[in-house]
Amino acid sequence: MATEFFAGLDLGGSFLKYAIGTADGVILKRDKKPSRADEAGDKVFQVIFDAIRELEKEAKRRNGDLKGIGLGSPGAIDFERGRLIGTTPNIANWANADIRGTVEKEVSIPVWVDNDANIMALAESRQGAARGFQNVICATLGTGIGGGILIGGEIYRGSHYAGSEIGHMMIVHDGLPCNCGGRGCFEKYASAPAMVRHYISKMMESGKPVPDNISTFTVFQNAEKGEPEANEAIDKTLGYLGTGFASLINIFNPEILVVGGGVADAGEDFIARIQHAIEERAMKPALRGLKVAKAQLGNDAGFVGGINLAAEMFHKAN
Numbered sequence: 001m002a003t004e005f006f007a008g009l010d011l012g013g014s015f016l017k018y019a020i021g022t023a024d025g026v027i028l029k030r031d032k033k034p035s036r037a038d039e040a041g042d043k044v045f046q047v048i049f050d051a052i053r054e055l056e057k058e059a060k061r062r063n064g065d066l067k068g069i070g071l072g073s074p075g076a077i078d079f080e081r082g083r084l085i086g087t088t089p090n091i092a093n094w095a096n097a098d099i100r101g102t103v104e105k106e107v108s109i110p111v112w113v114d115n116d117a118n119i120m121a122l123a124e125s126r127q128g129a130a131r132g133f134q135n136v137i138c139a140t141l142g143t144g145i146g147g148g149i150l151i152g153g154e155i156y157r158g159s160h161y162a163g164s165e166i167g168h169m170m171i172v173h174d175g176l177p178c179n180c181g182g183r184g185c186f187e188k189y190a191s192a193p194a195m196v197r198h199y200i201s202k203m204m205e206s207g208k209p210v211p212d213n214i215s216t217f218t219v220f221q222n223a224e225k226g227e228p229e230a231n232e233a234i235d236k237t238l239g240y241l242g243t244g245f246a247s248l249i250n251i252f253n254p255e256i257l258v259v260g261g262g263v264a265d266a267g268e269d270f271i272a273r274i275q276h277a278i279e280e281r282a283m284k285p286a287l288r289g290l291k292v293a294k295a296q297l298g299n300d301a302g303f304v305g306g307i308n309l310a311a312e313m314f315h316k317a318n
Contacts, residue, residue: 003064006310007055007109009048009071010116010302013037013090018051019303020058020066023311025127029058030303037091044091045102052107068314069111070306072119073099076162082113085161089179112313116302117164118155121148123305124258128296133255137248138295139166141241141263145187149252167191171244190240192216192263199233220266237263242277249282249290260295268294 005028010017012035019030033051036043052069059066075088082100099113114122121130121138130136136150145167149156157163167187168180175184188194192215199219203210206229211218222230245257257278259271275292282290297304 003062004067005059005062005064006307006314007052007066007069008303008306008310009051009069010119010306011035011048011071011073011091013074016047016051017299017303018055019307020055021307023315025304025308027304028062029055030300039093041093041097044094048103049106052103052109066109068310069103069109070119070309071099071103071111071113072116072302072306073113074116077113077115078161079114079157082111110314110317112309114155114309117146118148118157119305119309120301121150122155122308123297123301124295125150125153126308127304128301129258129293130256135252135254136256136258137252137254138258138260140261141190141259142192142261145191151252166244166248169244169247171240171247186240186244190237190244194240195219195233195237195263198236199230202229202232216263216266238273238277241274242281245274245278246281249278249286253286255289256291256293258293258295260298260301264294
């Protein structure tokens with residue numbers, strides 16, 4: 001009997017990352033291609049088709065069959081229909097893309113499509129830091145703040161597939177305007193650009209020259225050297241992170257909060273400080289047994305989650 005293999009595809013603004021693996025999470029081959037996200041939608045689909053054909057060949061080479069494909073895309077995804085709802089800023093000509101319909105027509109393999117943050121959360125819950133937990137919040141701290149939520153081991157998508165937009169939870173009344181159209185959003189105060197902005201503000205308050213090309217890496221590096229402004233900027237960011245995460249924990253009462261993304265790469269000490277900031281603010285019953293952990297899968301989470309999604313949905317259907 002031929003071995004069952006599953007494909008995971010992670011579509012981003014720069015690259016399509018893809019892999020083939022088994023239902024129990026063993027990755028057999030991984031690769032990436034430029035996603036051509038600034039070109040016409042059919043060019044993006046062509047990249048997806050080429051990747052799938054490559055993975056089909058790999059399945060045959062291993063005397064197996066590619067049984068299902070899980071694909072993560074930015075934007076709100078109608079999970080039942082496998083298509084984008086509206087637009088997404090990272091992919092220029094992707095509005096209302098019928099992802100599942102177009103891919104299945106081309107390759108004749110079942111396809112399941114979900115929001116990329118949901119798929120990353122699924123990966124961490126099945127193969128990563130949240131393995132074995134049923135009620136999970138995953139957050140990625142980078143240019144923005146993305147997130148996925150699992151309740152009872154299942155992804156929470158919301159009534160119209162627009163749930164879990166944790167970066168756009170409003171934490172400052174009438175605060176800074178956000179790209180989403182709202183004001184005072186979590187990601188405007190606790191993301192990587194926010195930390196840099198806090199640092200620049202502290203340097204200007206001190207009358208010190210602002211260095212060129214500042215990143216969160218610069219801020220953490222300067223904090224290690226004992227620079228007061230860098231430490232103050234990190235503390236300020238932690239205050240906002242504590243506020244936002246405490247609100248989520250009060251509402252969802254998860255067993256574990258998994259934190260990933262560039263800002264979380266500052267290390268275990270920063271994760272411990274996030275936990276402390278939460279503990280200062282959240283309700284005590286919601287904190288009982290709460291674990292805060294660093295994401296384990298990094299850049300692999302998108303395609304690992306895609307494989308997990310395809311395998312689970314295929315076996316539910318069969």
